[in-house]
Amino acid sequence: MTWDRFGYICRKASSEHTGADTVAARLGKVSDEDACSLYGHRLVANTWPAQLLTQLANMRDPERAERALAIYQRLNLGRPLDTPIKFKRALAYLSYVTLVFYAVAAIYQLKVTPAFSSVFDNLGVTPPTYLALYQAYWGVFVLAISVLILLALLSALQMRRLFQFEVNAQNRLLCCLLVIPACRRAYARTVDALQYPTLDEPAQPGEQASLIQQHLRQVEDSSMDLAVEIQTLAEVQMQAFLQACEKQLKGLTTLIAVVVIVAVMMFLSSAYSPIFSLGEAI
Secondary structure, eight states: OHHHHHHHHHHHHHHTOOSSSOHHHHHHHHHTSGGGGGGSSOOOTTBHHHHHHHHHHTOSOHHHHHHHHHHHTTOOOTTTTSOOHHHHHHHHHHHHHHHHHHHHHHHIIIIIHHHHHHHHHHHTOOOOHHHHHHHHHHHHHHHHHHHHHHHHHHHHHHHHHHHTTBTTGGGSHHHHHHSOHHHHHHHHHHHHHHHGGGOSSOOOTTSSOOHHHHHHHHHHHTTSOHHHHHHHHHHHHHHHHHHHHHHHHHHHHHHHHHHHHHHHHHHHHHHHHHHHHHHHHO
């Protein structure tokens, strides 16, 4: 709900324009009001909603600052930029799978395997292949699955940081390693569109600027409505970001599900094979 609070601050600051107070003064005054708490939690310093307000307050050109504030107060960013419920469910699913896997592995290793091993030792019978294989390599097997689950959880957590709109989150090493380029590219384009009004000197077409910034520069030079284009671009790029994240999460959850099923099959095979071996020995 941080974007709802950002929107309220911009709307209120824009409505109080009298020509005497600067944009920075009005933003600071509105941000300290108790009414802001009705629109969500206080903005975190290293997130883009707070960063945009800071950039807006620090703009050198007063007229451009007023125009930027007028654009932001027209944007509706609360719903399009909120963390989707599907992502929260996927993250909860990964957490539950991790807990269940370790619980099953611990019970099997601490209770089931020692009981069968003791019976076979007392009878002087060689343990079946599945049980012997599991006893010999269970540490490596659990470690491999643990690494896979850990990578999946880290990937989901990095996506969560993007959904929280932390500044430069897409450029951090873990994010670059664990999040697919399509997610990071769409996220960066969303941020480029949102921060464009706060740029004191937007880059000219052809200069070192992103495709989004070059396009919005052309929009600003034309008769098109800049606020409408920023709103549309933010929604389109955010939708692309969500789709890319869902694609990666589906792949991760499917892979983990397959691995867990294989693990369960190995548990069952190594558990039932001793029963049949004991029956033959008796």
